[in-house]
Amino acid sequence: MEQEIIISTNNLSIKQVVLFANKKVGFFIGDKTIARVKEYRNNLIIKLKENKNKFDIKNYVYNDNGKDLKNSLTISSPILNKENSIDAMKNSNEENKINQEQVKNQDQLPQPKSSKNSNSSNNNNNSNNNNNNSNCNLNENLIIQNSSIVSNDYIPDKVLRASLLIQLNLLSSGTSGISLSTLDSLIRRLKEDNLPLVIDNCSNGNSDLTSLSQSSLSLIGKSIALPNGKIPKVPYPFQSGGCCNDFNGNDQTSCSSCDNNNNDCCDDNINTFEENEQISFFETNSLINGNCITLASGALTLHDVSCFLNALDTSAAFAMEAYRVNLSSLNSVVSKVHNQTGQVQCSNNFQNILNFSKLWSSCDGNGKESNNNNIINNNNNNNNQTIDNNSGNQTPNLLKDKKCNIIDPMSFRNVSQIHGAAYSSFDWCYGIFEKEMNLCVDNPLIQSNEDNGLPNSNGNMDTGLLSLSMDTLRLSLCRCIQVQAQRISKLPWSEFNNFQNFNSSGSVGSKQHTIEQQKNYHYQILNLCKIASSIVSTIQQLSQPVLTQQSGMQLWEGYEDTSSQAPQSIKNTKQLIEQGWKLVTIEIIISIYCIKQRNISVGSIGFGLRSLFNSIHPLLPWSTSPPILRSPPLDSDQTSSSFVATPLTPSQILDTRSIQEIIKNYICDN
Numbered sequence: 001m002e003q004e005i006i007i008s009t010n011n012l013s014i015k016q017v018v019l020f021a022n023k024k025v026g027f028f029i030g031d032k033t034i035a036r037v038k039e040y041r042n043n044l045i046i047k048l049k050e051n052k053n054k055f056d057i058k059n060y061v062y063n064d065n066g067k068d069l070k071n072s073l074t075i076s077s078p079i080l081n082k083e084n085s086i087d088a089m090k091n092s093n094e095e096n097k098i099n100q101e102q103v104k105n106q107d108q109l110p111q112p113k114s115s116k117n118s119n120s121s122n123n124n125n126n127s128n129n130n131n132n133n134s135n136c137n138l139n140e141n142l143i144i145q146n147s148s149i150v151s152n153d154y155i156p157d158k159v160l161r162a163s164l165l166i167q168l169n170l171l172s173s174g175t176s177g178i179s180l181s182t183l184d185s186l187i188r189r190l191k192e193d194n195l196p197l198v199i200d201n202c203s204n205g206n207s208d209l210t211s212l213s214q215s216s217l218s219l220i221g222k223s224i225a226l227p228n229g230k231i232p233k234v235p236y237p238f239q240s241g242g243c244c245n246d247f248n249g250n251d252q253t254s255c256s257s258c259d260n261n262n263n264d265c266c267d268d269n270i271n272t273f274e275e276n277e278q279i280s281f282f283e284t285n286s287l288i289n290g291n292c293i294t295l296a297s298g299a300l301t302l303h304d305v306s307c308f309l310n311a312l313d314t315s316a317a318f319a320m321e322a323y324r325v326n327l328s329s330l331n332s333v334v335s336k337v338h339n340q341t342g343q344v345q346c347s348n349n350f351q352n353i354l355n356f357s358k359l360w361s362s363c364d365g366n367g368k369e370s371n372n373n374n375i376i377n378n379n380n381n382n383n384n385q386t387i388d389n390n391s392g393n394q395t396p397n398l399l400k401d402k403k404c405n406i407i408d409p410m411s412f413r414n415v416s417q418i419h420g421a422a423y424s425s426f427d428w429c430y431g432i433f434e435k436e437m438n439l440c441v442d443n444p445l446i447q448s449n450e451d452n453g454l455p456n457s458n459g460n461m462d463t464g465l466l467s468l469s470m471d472t473l474r475l476s477l478c479r480c481i482q483v484q485a486q487r488i489s490k491l492p493w494s495e496f497n498n499f500q501n502f503n504s505s506g507s508v509g510s511k512q513h514t515i516e517q518q519k520n521y522h523y524q525i526l527n528l529c530k531i532a533s534s535i536v537s538t539i540q541q542l543s544q545p546v547l548t549q550q551s552g553m554q555l556w557e558g559y560e561d562t563s564s565q566a567p568q569s570i571k572n573t574k575q576l577i578e579q580g581w582k583l584v585t586i587e588i589i590i591s592i593y594c595i596k597q598r599n600i601s602v603g604s605i606g607f608g609l610r611s612l613f614n615s616i617h618p619l620l621p622w623s624t625s626p627p628i629l630r631s632p633p634l635d636s637d638q639t640s641s642s643f644v645a646t647p648l649t650p651s652q653i654l655d656t657r658s659i660q661e662i663i664k665n666y667i668c669d670n
Contacts, residue, residue, distance in 0.1 A: 003025045003026070004025060004026045004027055004028040005020060005025055005026070005027040005028070005165075006027075006028050006029075006030060007027055007028070007029045007030070007033060007168060007169050007172050008029070008030040008032055008033045008172075010169065010172075010173050010438040011438065012165070012166065012169045012434075012437050012438055013434060014299045014302060014303065014430065014433065014434050014437070015303075017162045017165060017166065017296065017299045017300075017437070018162070018299060018300060018303045020161065020162065020165050021158045021159070021161050021162035021165075021296070021300060022158065023161075023193075026191070027165065027168075027190070027191075029168075029172060029187060033172045033174075034180065034183075036172075036173075036174040037171075037172060037174050037178060037180065037183060038180055039174070040174040040175065040176075040177065041177055041178070041179060041180070043453075044177045044279070044282070044446060044453075045279060046453075047446065047452070047453025048278050048279060048282075048453075050452075050453065051452070051453055051454060052278065054454065055454070055455055056278070057278050057281040057282050057285075057444070057455070058277075058281050137179050137181070137182065137276070137279060137280050137283055138182065138216070138219060138220055138280065138283065138284045138287065139277075139280045139281055139283075139284040140220050142213075142281065142284045142285065142288070143213050143216050143217060143219075143220060143284060143287075143288060144213075144217075144222075145213075146209050146210055146213035146288060147210065147213040147214045147217060147224065148210065149199055149214075149224050149225070150199070150201075150202075151199060151200075151201060152199075152227045153199060153200040153201050154197060154198065154199060154200065155198045155199070155200045155211065155293065157195055158300065159293070159296050159297050159300060160195050160196070160198055160215070160293075160296075161190075161193070161195060162296035162299060162300060163208075163215075163292040163293045163295070163296035163297075164186070164189070164190050164195070164215070164292070165190065165296075166292045166295050166296055166299075166437050167186070167212070167287075167290065167292040168183075168186050168187065168190060169437065169438065170290060170292070170437075170438070170439075170440050170441075171183065171186065171286065171287070173438075173440050175440050175442055175445070175447070176283070176286035176287075176440060176442050177279065177282050177283050177286060177442075177446070178283055178286060178287070179283060182219065182283065182287070185219055186219075189218065189219075194218065194235055196214065196215045196216075196217060196218040196223060196234075197214070197223055197224050197226070197232070198211050198214045198215045198224075198293070199211065199214060199224065201567075202214075203293065203294065203567050204550060204563030204564075204565060204567070204568075205294065205462075205463045205464075205466075205467055205563045205564035205565045205566035205567055205568070205569075206461060206462055206463065206562055206563050206564065207289050207290065207291060207441070207461040208290060208291055208292060208293040208294055208567075209288055209289060211293045212287065212288040212289070212290060212292060212293065213288045216284075216287050216288055217234075218234050218235075219287075221234055222234060282444075282446070285442075285443070286442050289441070289442070289443060289461060290441050290461065291436070291441060291461060291463055291466075291566075293567075294463060294466065294566050294567050294570065295433060295436060295437050295466075297567065297570050297571075297574075298433045298466065298470065298566070298570045299433060299434075299437065301470075301570050301573055301574050301577075302426070302429065302430050302433060304574070304577055305426055305473065305477070305573070305577060306426065307664075307667060307668040308477070308577050308580055308581070308584075309419070309422060309423065309426060310349070310667050311580075311581065311584045311663065311664070311667045312419060312422070312480050312481075312484065312580075312584065313346065313349050313350060313353060313419060314353060314584075314588070314608070314609070314612070314663075314667055315484065315583075315584045315587040315588050315591070316350075316412075316415050316419070316484065316487070316587075317350060317353045317354050317606055317608070317609060318587065318588050318591035318592070318595075318609055318613075319412070319487045319488075319491060319587055319590075319591050320354070320359065320412060320415075321354075321357065321359065321591065321595060321600070321605045321606065321609065322491055322590075322591040322592075322593075322594035322595050322598070322600075323408070323412060323487075323490070323491060323594070324359065324598075325359065325408045325412045325413075326359075326406065326407075326408055326413075327354065327357070327359045327360055329408075329412075329413045329414075329415075329416065330347050330350045330351060330354075330415075330416055331347075332347065332351070334347070334416075335347040335348075335416065338417075340417075340420055340424070341420075341423075341424060341427070342419075342420035342421055342422070342423035342424030342425075342427070343416050343417055343420030343423075344420070345420065345423045346415075346416045346419040346420040346423050347416045347420075350415075350416065352608060353606050353608035353609065354606035354607075354608065354609075355606060355607045355608060356606065356607040357604070357605055357606040357607075358604040358605075359606075409486070409487075409490060411483045411484075411486040411487045411490070412487065414483070415483070418479055418480055418483050419480055421476050421479065422473070422476040422477055422479070422480050424476075425469075425472050425473045425475075425476040426473055426476075428469055428472070428473075429469035429470055429472065429473045432465055432466060432469045433466065433469070436465075436466060439460070440460070441460040441461040442460075443457060443458050443459070443460065443461060444456055444457050444458070445458055445460075462562070462564060463564045463566035464547065464564040464566075466564070466566040466569075467546065467547045467564040467565050467566040467569045468547055468564075470566065470569040470570055470573055471545040471546060471547055471569050473573065474542070474543050474545075474569070474572060474573045474576055475543055475545070477543070477573075477576060477577075477580065478539055478540060478542075478543030478576065481536060481539050481580055481583055482536065482540070484583055484584075484587055485532055485533065485536045485583065487587065488528075488529055488532050488583070488586060488587050488590060489529055489532075491587075491590050491591060491594050492522065492525050492526065492529065492590065492593075492594070518622075521593070521621060521622040524621065524654050525589075525590055525593055527654075528586045528589065528590060528654070528656075529586075529590075531582075531586065532582075532583055532586050532587075535579050535582050535583055535586075536583070538579055539576055539579050539580065539583075542572045542573075542575050542576040542579070543572075543576060544572075545569075546565040546568045546569045546572060547564060547565060547569070549565055549568075550563050550565055581660055581663075581664060582656070582660065584660075584663060585656050585659055585660040585663055586656065588612070588616065588659075588663060589616070589620065589654075589656060589659065592613060592616060592617055592620065593620070593622065595613075596617070596622070602614065611666070612662075612663065612666050615662055615666070616659055616662060616663070619658065619659055619662075620654070621654055
């Protein structure tokens with residue numbers, strides 16, 4: 001990984017997140033960012049000391065309106081006074097030692113990725129254990145309380161890697177009160193790719209609390225169990241160097257933010273247990289209360305949508321070539337007059353895909369042949385004879401005999417407007433997700449330079465806007481797919497395309513196949529149309545908005561919750577795209593069939609389609625050799641040396657899966 005993402009100014013982009021999730025770039029955290037985090041941390045501690053008699057952070061964490069949490073939820077605060085705190089800390093240290101010894105004896109469990117300095121750090125585990133635990137200012141009870149496991153649906157590594165980068169970016173903003181030792185552990189974990197186990201489907205769209213709590217278990221040396229019930233070994237990040245490093249994976253005697261004299265970045269100047277408890281709750285809550293999982297999943301999904309939008313344009317361009325449409329609807333004059341950003345962007349993409357297509361010069365606005373190019377100068381295809389790139393034989397140029405329609409069906413004529421709406425929806429959704437990846441959602445929010453450092457309760461973790469934008473995008477994609485299905489149904493119909501399906505010559509691109517064979521191929525096309533209809537029904541169900549499908553619920557008395565269903569909206573979008581790729585493949589296959597049926601040479605279609613055409617056509621059943629001469633039955637009166645020509649049935653079942661992968665790789669790579 002040569003390039004690195006600089007985490008310093010909160011300008012993380014979706015493109016950077018996608019590249020990092022695929023291990024194509026690394027990241028680097030600057031000294032200014034470290035200084036900002038340290039400064040806010042110190043100011044926060046000062047304000048908490050000044051206002052220790054005015055509020056209790058735990059009341060904000062547990063949504064408790066003045067109740068005594070120490071009586072109602074003793075697990076959240078097992079230490080009631082300073083004397084008990086000392087004993088409790090000792091007991092906690094002993095428990096950690098016992099847990100580590102138990103893990104060491106479980107040799108059969110999966111081994112984690114070891115850090116660069118694991119050998120040297122393991123030698124000092126016992127001597128540094130107490131010191132590291134004091135640096136670890138996380139509230140273990142708060143993390144464990146919110147880490148319940150209900151399924152075996154683990155979050156994929158790619159999504160988890162992206163979410164941890166977003167989390168690190170948000171915590172580095174300087175408003176979360178994160179300690180430098182915790183920040184160092186987050187950096188080391190991510191650089192060494194020691195990804196924790198995290199369960200999916202744990203959020204309704206109002207904070208990924210459960211998933212982020214499970215991902216934070218590794219920061220305290222714990223982990224959720226594997227499906228077989230075994231708990232994997234977890235490297236203890238705070239024992240891999242503490243805060244004495246340069247925050248980018250290189251050990252040194254002291255970190256760049258440490259004062260070598262008083263070492264205040266490790267001590268935090270916390271004098272009492274009550275002060276430590278307050279900052280511990282605030283820091284832990286900032287760590288687990290966010291939407292990093294949702295944002296990461298959405299960012300990766302939006303990257304897939306961008307490829308899919310190009311696929312929709314490509315498949316529609318194939319259909320235009322097969323149907324021989326009037327391309328004047330894609331003329332720059334049209335988009336200039338109706339200057340919608342998405343439509344202009346879509347028209348430009350079609351012009352690039354259909355560059356050097358004969359359709360640009362085959363007819364004018366009255367449906368007559370024209371020698372003028374409306375968009376692109378094409379001087380390479382003016383001959384009446386063209387060469388079939390597949391067969392190498394000259395075939396009649398039927399484009400001259402086929403006049404363009406004055407007005408094509410709206411599924412062709414309105415494609416720039418319909419796809420353009422999807423482009424606009426995508427841009428809106430993309431901008432919202434990208435901005436949200438750089439906005440903190442800490443609750444409570446404490447600004448040391450405002451309101452005298454008093455906490456501000458808020459609901460910034462609500463993801464209603466994320467859900468709304470993703471719902472809108474999904475609806476626009478569904479509209480594109482519905483129109484795509486209409487084009488698919490029109491292409492094989494002779495009344496729409498003005499060609500005889502089963503002509504006397506029985507030619508499909510060349511005079512190779514009999515009429516019976518051609519019927520078999522045509523029925524395969526009709527079968528694809530039936531499958532397409534079924535897929536469209538599924539997509540229509542997935543496109544339904546989810547923002548208002550669940551208004552909220554009462555978790556218990558006095559503790560309500562609301563949900564925006566953003567994770568479900570993202571999941572439905574992802575499933576819709578998966579189904580949509582099947583329809584793209586079907587439309588391209590049918591278009592190629594119709595192009596060959598009309599004896600249209602590959603050299604006359606858009607330049608952006610030719611390579612994909614030549615890759616797909618040989619894989620289709622109708623591109624096979626002439627009819628096979630088969631031996632007669634053994635009980636025939638004919639001699640064994642005689643052969644008869646029998647109608648060729650398709651030599652293979654039409655399998656679109658490999659073709660879909662070719663199309664997907666070609667479009668996404670270009």
